[in-house]
Amino acid sequence: MNILVKSAKIIAPKSNYHQQTKDILIENGVISKIGDTITNNEDYELVELENLHVSQGWFDSSVSLGEPGFEERETIENGLQTAGLSGFTGIAVNPNANPIADTNADISFLKAKAQGKTTNLYPIGALTVRSESVDLAELYDMKNAGAIAFGDYQKPVSNPNLLKIALQYSQNFNGLVLSYPQENKIAGKGIVNEEATATKLGLKGIPALAEELQIARDLFILEYAGGKLHIPTISTEKSVALIREAKAKGLDVSCSVAIHNLFLTDEKLVEFDTNYKLLPPLRTEKDTNALLQGLNEGTIDFVTSDHNPIDVEQKKVEFDHAMYGSIGLESAFGALNKLVPMEKSIEMLTAGKSRFGIASEEIEVGNSANLSLFNPDLKYAFSVKNITSTSKNSAFLGEELKGKAYGVIANNQLLIKDY
Template identity: 60%
Template structure:
């Protein structure tokens, strides 16, 4: 497939064409020429309104249903959703049935994405069955292609087990993901503990439940060394703890979910279960601290934390509904209402380096791996914009700014028609 992307504004600080409107000529998956007025026989011209191009976006936390919950989402459709949402790569959580806790499960995930435009980077379970009792087969999974190890939305309550994991993975440069929540302090809480939870009569989750375990995990990291990633933080104190740890020189990174940047717990007034997420939505002061953490570089990555759930577990009384929202389709547009474009692109691409992906800058001679988007279009997210099999979106009727056209990767052009 030989293509010329016409009049595309390149957003890539490492490219000599950064912030310039140019034509990008791609031949057999390689960028062969960048300039203006390009024209070549046998090349198809791609012309899109206000076209912008950046390095391919990488989502650090995506869940699919397959294997075991194909009714929620299949890998094939999930990767197509990711591509049409602008993501050339996704780190997939070990949430299937069975949990991806061994070499065969990692091979299965890699095999399902062998010929897709969006690449899969599997996260292996840190403990067998994600049950928090015994360390899983980490080295075997690393050899099979796992890029990190963590138990999705399950915090490791056994501090010694996390210590052992952090020590063990250093032998093969492994990355441990530590979702941080003290389950005893969380108790039966379902929303942030505060004024809104009291007003609604819902059991609260104190911010302390997250912060206490982050502090513990950072102490363990300081003792053991190694690499630690703390996903989807949600409080001001969490940002401060991680900022301090980075200043000490600890090898720690963290992410925040789009919905925690956009919403506060005030949206819970109608008991809409699509707003039930983990960690929970917090008050405005916490949300602003998260935004500041993104802007000052403390927060390394923004994730959609895409989690498709069927109506049987989501459309229930608020207390009983499962935590999670889909977010791939709405991620870029929601962020466009919050942050400068170059910050958004930086935080949507940073996970590539974190999870071992190759960096493909937009320069002549480089492999073509990029995302196509319009950063200026304003629109409102609706059910019609949901491409996932599951429809549990917290972003319905939310104003958006910016929209992904699709991606070019692995010699394939995928556009969101």
């Protein structure tokens, strides 16, 4: 496909064109020319949008899709379409469909279903069989089938010896192990953050200790076993401190934060809206401030939407019985860009690539075009009309956001919203 992008401000700190407004000519999926004014002599597809900015394609390290088994929540096709329209050229897909993706056949199925799409799908294989924390899954076979990491989505590794073995074994093929940070015996039957708001509302709480104890355990195991560990979606002040200390020791550990844990606090729970029932739970303002500090100083490596579509039948119920999760792809950039400077937002939406072993294409002549297109200054109230996911369970409904994606250019395809 041949495309001419007109008057785009390039946000690419490692590129010679950083902060410059240029025309970009793309021929057969490759950037062939970058210049001040490029004429459209060949009648190429023209991309000309208000306040257009482009950056290296964004990557989301934690996306859940329904297929296979829960197609009423989200199909792979619609999920990838949603990701592309939200500015993401690549998403890491969690193994929490039905069946759990714990074999090479499951990984191959996901890869095959995503073939030929604009946005790339990178499967995360389950760390343990059926994510039950009893036996290790077929890690090496799944890696050969295309899995980029191994973890049980929102399910902690309850057996510490199993985590130790996983970290040791995965070193043979440079595998990345994910460990969800929650000690279930401490969390008990809690469903929200254990703080004053939970007490007022009569809801059972999950103490911050449940997360921090698990992180401390995992870091001790990592120090003993070696290997590469990623701790997804941390949410507390002490968690940031623990990981900061581990990095200072030289441990090979990374972590992410879900955008809703940066943007929202447990005060939202007073509405008893099940869209705010999340794992990890929304915490206090003290925690969100610590998370932002961790983000800005580099302790937190990248941000995820933690996109988790849940059908209405599982959300429009009593708070106690509702499933955890919020969609987040469509609101991720607008929420993050409201909290931190635009360049920091782009950094946090692209930094996960290197940790997950995904190649980055700089915006330079001769490279494949892997671009996110966006307007960083547009302010708007997020509403259902902004949602392209099949499920509508967004914790950001009604929130004032800043910045919106137009779409992407990737895999020799153009995908943009119809404005």
